[in-house]
Amino acid sequence: MSASTPSDEGSDLRPPSWKGDWNPLPERFFARGPLEVAPDLLGLVLARRDGGGVVRAGRIVEVEAYLGRDDPASHAYRGPTPRTAVMFGPPGRLYVYRSYGMHWCANVVCASDGVAGAVLLRALEPCAGIDAMWADRPKAKRPVDLASGPGKLCAALAIVGSDNGSLLTADGAGPRVIRTSLPPFPPASIVVGPRVGITAAADRPWRFRVTTSRHASRGDVRPPV
DNA sequence: CTTTGGATCGTCT
């Protein structure tokens, strides 16, 4: 009809009905190049159970691929250092670093042992443990503020420096990447663009995000002049 | 809605 219809995308108004599936992805999922792993992460769930049994979880809606020695924007570009050692280790771990002296950011380590590569987790659509997320994101005003950015995402899931190097493929508590019964995002809803917040190699289109989710971070870069 | 500037400190030069 011609009458204005309210936008009923649905996934923004209510959290997706995650059924509590707990199937951590195996190491072979991560043992590929970051450019292959990054788009495959969209629609999967990042989850963690903390000591109190509270489960926090959210669908991944935005990521960025960071290569190793070939990528001037990567922390691994100039070779391993104490900070970046995890990126050069086996796949399926979490690489956590501190950003601007204040925030934590989390990456999934890819590729093979000895080869650096990672995917930065940039935004989640919260599914579970939302009360706990609000508690750890006191400055958030709207639900889309809870995890729409790499620093916010870590705060929402209580990811901190001591999670650096943790094994994503294990059973049990801790951060995990989980395949769920939620339907995947259709390929047409995934868009590719330049990475956010970098100066080196800023033209490489290695950011992947789900356009139909409003939980992705801002930062679509202006068109080139 | 957009733009701007400040916070804050580990890491590497």
Added chain:
DNA sequence: GACGATCCAAAGG
């Protein structure tokens, strides 16, 4: 000593 893979509040349209 400089620089961030960021976030937020404030101010202007």
